[in-house]
Amino acid sequence: MSICVIFTLVLKEFKILVVGIWCNRAMASHIVGYPRMGPKRELKFALESFWDGKSSADDLQKVAADLRSSIWKQMAEAGTKLIPSNTFSYYDQVLDTTAMLGAVPPRYGWNGGEIGFDVYFSMARGNASVPAMEMTKWFDTNYHYIVPELGPDVKFTYASHKAVNEYKEAKALGVDTIPVLVGPVSYLLLSKPAKGVEKSFSLLSLLDKILPVYKEVVAELKAAGATWIQFDEPKLVMDLSAHELQAFTAAYSDLEGSLSGLNVLIETYFADVPAEAYSTLTSLKGVTGFGFDLVRGSKTLDLIKGGFPSGKYLFAGVVDGRNIWANDLAASINLLQGLEGIVGKDKLVVSTSCSLLHTAVDLANEPKLDKEIKSWLAFAAQKVLEVNALAKSLTGQRDEAYFAANAMAHASRKSSPRVVNQAVQEAAAALKGSDHRRLTNVSARLEAQQKKLNLPILPTTTIGSFPQTMDLRRVRREYKAKKISEDDYVKFIKEEINSVVKIQEELDIDVLVHGEPERNDMVEYFGEQLSGFAFTANGWVQSYGSRCVKPPIIYGDVSRPKAMTVFWSSMAQSMTKRPMKGMLTGPVTILNWSFVRNDQPRFETCYQIALAIKDEVEDLEKAGINVIQIDEAALREGLPLRKSEHAFYLDWAVHSFRITNCGVQDTTQIHTHMCYSNFNDIIRSIIDMDADVITIENSRSDEKLLSVFREGVKYGAGIGPGVYDIHSPRIPSTEEIADRIKKMLAVLESNILWVNPDCGLKTRKYTEVKPALSNMVAAAKTLRTELANAK
Numbered sequence: 001m002s003i004c005v006i007f008t009l010v011l012k013e014f015k016i017l018v019v020g021i022w023c024n025r026a027m028a029s030h031i032v033g034y035p036r037m038g039p040k041r042e043l044k045f046a047l048e049s050f051w052d053g054k055s056s057a058d059d060l061q062k063v064a065a066d067l068r069s070s071i072w073k074q075m076a077e078a079g080t081k082l083i084p085s086n087t088f089s090y091y092d093q094v095l096d097t098t099a100m101l102g103a104v105p106p107r108y109g110w111n112g113g114e115i116g117f118d119v120y121f122s123m124a125r126g127n128a129s130v131p132a133m134e135m136t137k138w139f140d141t142n143y144h145y146i147v148p149e150l151g152p153d154v155k156f157t158y159a160s161h162k163a164v165n166e167y168k169e170a171k172a173l174g175v176d177t178i179p180v181l182v183g184p185v186s187y188l189l190l191s192k193p194a195k196g197v198e199k200s201f202s203l204l205s206l207l208d209k210i211l212p213v214y215k216e217v218v219a220e221l222k223a224a225g226a227t228w229i230q231f232d233e234p235k236l237v238m239d240l241s242a243h244e245l246q247a248f249t250a251a252y253s254d255l256e257g258s259l260s261g262l263n264v265l266i267e268t269y270f271a272d273v274p275a276e277a278y279s280t281l282t283s284l285k286g287v288t289g290f291g292f293d294l295v296r297g298s299k300t301l302d303l304i305k306g307g308f309p310s311g312k313y314l315f316a317g318v319v320d321g322r323n324i325w326a327n328d329l330a331a332s333i334n335l336l337q338g339l340e341g342i343v344g345k346d347k348l349v350v351s352t353s354c355s356l357l358h359t360a361v362d363l364a365n366e367p368k369l370d371k372e373i374k375s376w377l378a379f380a381a382q383k384v385l386e387v388n389a390l391a392k393s394l395t396g397q398r399d400e401a402y403f404a405a406n407a408m409a410h411a412s413r414k415s416s417p418r419v420v421n422q423a424v425q426e427a428a429a430a431l432k433g434s435d436h437r438r439l440t441n442v443s444a445r446l447e448a449q450q451k452k453l454n455l456p457i458l459p460t461t462t463i464g465s466f467p468q469t470m471d472l473r474r475v476r477r478e479y480k481a482k483k484i485s486e487d488d489y490v491k492f493i494k495e496e497i498n499s500v501v502k503i504q505e506e507l508d509i510d511v512l513v514h515g516e517p518e519r520n521d522m523v524e525y526f527g528e529q530l531s532g533f534a535f536t537a538n539g540w541v542q543s544y545g546s547r548c549v550k551p552p553i554i555y556g557d558v559s560r561p562k563a564m565t566v567f568w569s570s571m572a573q574s575m576t577k578r579p580m581k582g583m584l585t586g587p588v589t590i591l592n593w594s595f596v597r598n599d600q601p602r603f604e605t606c607y608q609i610a611l612a613i614k615d616e617v618e619d620l621e622k623a624g625i626n627v628i629q630i631d632e633a634a635l636r637e638g639l640p641l642r643k644s645e646h647a648f649y650l651d652w653a654v655h656s657f658r659i660t661n662c663g664v665q666d667t668t669q670i671h672t673h674m675c676y677s678n679f680n681d682i683i684r685s686i687i688d689m690d691a692d693v694i695t696i697e698n699s700r701s702d703e704k705l706l707s708v709f710r711e712g713v714k715y716g717a718g719i720g721p722g723v724y725d726i727h728s729p730r731i732p733s734t735e736e737i738a739d740r741i742k743k744m745l746a747v748l749e750s751n752i753l754w755v756n757p758d759c760g761l762k763t764r765k766y767t768e769v770k771p772a773l774s775n776m777v778a779a780a781k782t783l784r785t786e787l788a789n790a791k
């Protein structure tokens with residue numbers, strides 16, 4: 001691309017500073033999108049303060065504008081040629097598109113005009129009188145978007161000028177940007193029919209109605225001076241029908257006239273583009289560039305090698321937007337040089353694999369992170385530098401020092417004793433190919449366990465955590481900050497456990513838990529005690545709205561230097577004669593809720609974690625714990641995007657779970673818990689986990705779960721579908737719970753049914769938990785009597 005760009009930046013005092021002039025045939029660089037929250041979650045705090053009425057709309061807008069300007073400035077200073085705008089959002093980019101199209105559901109009482117914060121945030125969050133719009137996962141990321149609700153009666157009008165305003169805002173700061181819009185076809189495919197609209201309604205039939213609004217936006221952007229525009233069409237990576245693909249052809253043919261005179265990029269991400277989609281995409285009219293994720297999968301690369309339209313730009317997403325590892329610059333240069341040979345030197349643009357929204361923001365805010373580990377990482381701010389270093393290197397302006405430092409970091413990561421643990425590698429390698437199953441079948445095991453545990457029919461239990469009080473959180477914090485001694489901490493936690501045990505005995509629950517007062521989080525607690533994990537101070541990633549998560553980083557071979565939970569579990573067991581459950585997080589969940597290594601396949605890391613958990617399971621058993629629960633909350637969440645990859649994933653995920661407990665005696669009862677019930681499609685895999693008892697979310701999903709068994713799936717292990725929803729403060733009555741149990745008894749044998757809530761009780765208050773559990777136990781007892789009388 002031969003362009004001249006003068007980067008000017010307005011400083012606070014309104015002095016103009018010329019940062020640089022690029023006027024050569026430099027390789028272009030591009031960033032698909034950037035995190036919005038800010039390096040220290042500034043947007044989160046500004047949003048929450050605004051929502052709480054503690055600050056004004058102006059205050060919020062000021063924080064947002066400062067964040068945008070610093071991001072644009074940072075990308076410009078790094079030499080980025082195509083800097084995105086409109087990737088900022090106060091809540092979500094799909095909701096922004098809904099606002100742009102004026103597709104506001106009637107319940108929000110919008111009467112036309114530019115959509116403001118009141119309507120926007122009531123769609124996002126609901127308020128005392130209207131519920132929010134539904135939120136769902138953004139492809140296979142942990143980001144969640146607001147699902148548009150559409151139907152034949154929606155009147156689309158141009159109702160939010162955000163894209164144009166942000167383009168102009170950047171321009172006023174001296175930064176010419178590429179405005180980003182969610183593409184029209186992906187937008188419709190991400191929508192759902194509004195309430196009252198037939199489920200079979202064709203959302204794509206609305207294409208003709210939304211394209212006029214897109215045309216207005218494009219015309220305004222052109223008038224404001226935009227020379228490039230980016231349409232994100234990530235739906236192209238999914239398994240689409242011919243009819244759906246045809247919609248892309250139709251949409252961009254219709255837009256062609258409006259787009260003329262502009263450079264148009266269609267951006268895809270998160271997976272390979274299937275062959276049919278690739279040929280549809282690269283034949284689109286009016287489009288001048290195509291963006292691909294070259295990090296996930298290698299099939300798109302083969303398609304490009306097989307043919308790329310001449311004269312078009314290839315945006316090569318070589319810098320990973322989903323993870324926190326430094327790019328292997330030497331390998332990327334190799335790849336990019338190969339691509340230059342195919343598309344031509346002036347048609348290759350170096351880019352990120354997807355928006356950087358899905359990675360942490362800036363490594364500069366991690367002063368406490370170990371120096372060697374830090375040298376292996378790149379957060380969003382560092383990834384911008386990588387993209388530009390690659391682009392410059394391709395035109396002979398290679399920053400030798402930067403490349404040398406990167407090569408050294410990679411060499412150190414390959415050989416560092418902190419990464420490689422030969423014994424772990426060998427143990428994990430030895431697992432491959434073998435099956436790992438308990439020797440005895442589940443019915444025989446349940447019999448052996450019952451002899452030892454001697455539980456009543458319809459045994460009652462809870463899922464693990466008990467309410468976490470302010471006091472408890474404070475004590476944990478003080479202990480971590482070394483403000484209180486280990487002795488005082490242990491004493492406090494012991495008292496807490498003792499009180500939880502007493503409460504359960506008084507309630508007459510059959511299988512007890514210790515309540516997990518020592519745990520902050522079900523993954524961090526284990527990660528902190530395992531080797532191979534690192535933790536950041538500010539490595540936050542947006543999950544939805546103002547909510548962020550801070551995943552641990554798995555950087556090395558995982559091992560367990562010493563027992564992690566045995567101390568607390570055996571202390572708890574010593575306080576009661578009833579069985580006490582040992583509580584562990586399973587390998588698939590630990591893996592899925594972390595930033596994972598990219599130097600070995602996911603399953604290998606998962607097997608390593610499985611071996612560490614296996615050691616813990618066996619130590620608990622030795623310490624006299626006869627019931628051990630291994631939670632796999634994320635088993636279903638981890639399913640890959642494309643159906644063709646499901647079987648392989650489920651195979652190693654389920655295998656990993658079995659590895660953790662294949663070595664225990666028949667009399668040791670293994671439980672697992674899943675906090676969703678939507679797994680009718682993977683029920684075979686759930687059975688294949690071969691747990692003795694599985695407790696599952698059930699009450700929130702209209703008992704969808706039970707339908708599997710109605711349809712005749714044979715299930716012989718213990719099962720505890722949740723009898724009440726812990727996410728609500730409402731206290732269910734005994735009758736209501738008894739009714740639920742009866743519904744379960746209609747499809748499940750009484751000798752395998754357990755009675756328990758849906759999920760852990762951590763977020764509830766004791767004033768809710770005690771009466772709810774008391775009613776639950778009463779309901780179980782009522783049914784025991786009824787069952788006995790029926791005999």
Ligand SMILES: *[C@@H]1O[C@H](CO)[C@@H](O)[C@H](O)[C@H]1NC(C)=O
Nearest residue numbers: 108109118119122127128129
């Ligand atoms: C809730 O939002 C709707 C739609 O924006 C608005 O009309 C209503 O006044 C709001 N109610 C409250 C209690 O804030």
Ligand SMILES: *[C@@H]1O[C@H](CO)[C@@H](O)[C@H](O)[C@H]1NC(C)=O
Nearest residue numbers: 140141142592593637638639
């Ligand atoms: C777990 O992995 C899946 C699939 O990659 C992803 O959708 C999900 O958001 C992950 N969960 C978390 C907490 O990152």
Ligand SMILES: *[C@@H]1O[C@H](CO)[C@@H](O)[C@H](O)[C@H]1NC(C)=O
Nearest residue numbers: 439440441442443444445716
């Ligand atoms: C399970 O094992 C027991 C004892 O080994 C055997 O009698 C029984 O038939 C087996 N049940 C099934 C369903 O395979």
